[in-house]
Amino acid sequence: MKRSIAKAIGLTFLTLFLVCGIVAIILAGLDFQFANPGWRNNLPWEALSALQIASIAYAIFVALVGFFVFCFPKRALIIFFGVLLALSILFTLAIAIFSIIAGSTGFLNVNFGCNARINGLLNTWNNMDTYLQNVDRTLCSSQCPCSIANQTFYSTNNTVAPFFNNYVRNVDNNGIVNYQGCPSNVQSNVLNLTRAQNPNFDPDQNNFNEGNFINYMARVENEFQCTGWCTNAYVNNGQNVIMYKYLFTNLNRGPALYSGCLNSVLQWLPGYLLAFGAVAMVLAGFQMIVLATLCCLGASRREEVVEHQVYEEPAERHVKVVERVPVVQNVPVVREMPVVRDVPVRS
Numbered sequence: 001m002k003r004s005i006a007k008a009i010g011l012t013f014l015t016l017f018l019v020c021g022i023v024a025i026i027l028a029g030l031d032f033q034f035a036n037p038g039w040r041n042n043l044p045w046e047a048l049s050a051l052q053i054a055s056i057a058y059a060i061f062v063a064l065v066g067f068f069v070f071c072f073p074k075r076a077l078i079i080f081f082g083v084l085l086a087l088s089i090l091f092t093l094a095i096a097i098f099s100i101i102a103g104s105t106g107f108l109n110v111n112f113g114c115n116a117r118i119n120g121l122l123n124t125w126n127n128m129d130t131y132l133q134n135v136d137r138t139l140c141s142s143q144c145p146c147s148i149a150n151q152t153f154y155s156t157n158n159t160v161a162p163f164f165n166n167y168v169r170n171v172d173n174n175g176i177v178n179y180q181g182c183p184s185n186v187q188s189n190v191l192n193l194t195r196a197q198n199p200n201f202d203p204d205q206n207n208f209n210e211g212n213f214i215n216y217m218a219r220v221e222n223e224f225q226c227t228g229w230c231t232n233a234y235v236n237n238g239q240n241v242i243m244y245k246y247l248f249t250n251l252n253r254g255p256a257l258y259s260g261c262l263n264s265v266l267q268w269l270p271g272y273l274l275a276f277g278a279v280a281m282v283l284a285g286f287q288m289i290v291l292a293t294l295c296c297l298g299a300s301r302r303e304e305v306v307e308h309q310v311y312e313e314p315a316e317r318h319v320k321v322v323e324r325v326p327v328v329q330n331v332p333v334v335r336e337m338p339v340v341r342d343v344p345v346r347s
Helices: 003-032 044-071 075-104 107-112 121-138 184-197 210-224 261-317
Strands: 233-236 239-242
Touching: 003 044, 003 261, 044 075, 044 261, 075 107, 075 261, 107 261, 121 184, 121 233, 210 261
Parallel strands: none
Antiparallel strands: 233 239
């Protein structure tokens, strides 16, 4: 393959490679927003999201290096870029295969669901349930009366109406519409109560970032129209309570459509993982084509070097050397005389 053709093909697929990498890193960022609910000990899929972002960022870096190498192909640069590209292909394929397997085999529900098999994850889910139940118990109570302008959503729903009738509401329509509006001392009491009820919740009182968690749950509620996490039923003053209201967005949105946000997140993740895996596989394919083109570029460069040697070296090896012989002047010329023999004379 000619060098110009290899260069053109390589630059074309590097461009596709770069575009695909940007799409993949955007997808990884979509997942990352639902990765960490606020604990110092991160959730398993946050590690996966970070690994996805790192591998794709590395691939994009490799693509940028590739543009320079294809524009200025030198033997050392070609070898260096080839090693970087081979590693990127391995990383991208590994992430793509894992994402596809995790998104298509029920892996997430089995290992990350409310009955999670992953060690320690059930404690995290229990911690979140304890905190969220205390928030639900506090919002629209005498400690934090809520303001619901449009009560029709609640009163006309036969399932929600019995619980709605127990809400302590403020007649001021500009009042509290989410937990963030509750007084700070009330929020502190909720946090301390949760620590007392569940010793594993925040044993060193430095492992839980309440602000991050509230922001996380607000994003989840807004995106998936859900409330709570795993266990949405609890007992309050001897009465069974089921969580129906949004806690961190706006009560005026009406009752949440789905109970238990973990299920909603896990239903969303497989489609996301399959999409990310497909994009990553395409990215790996582009990388393989670039690697093959890089090999052709290196081969064409070696051919050019050989041709250069064939045409240049003979002129250097076969230089005719002419020795200068000194000319001696005024040397007498000796002429050769014919030899006369004795010839008998006949009479």
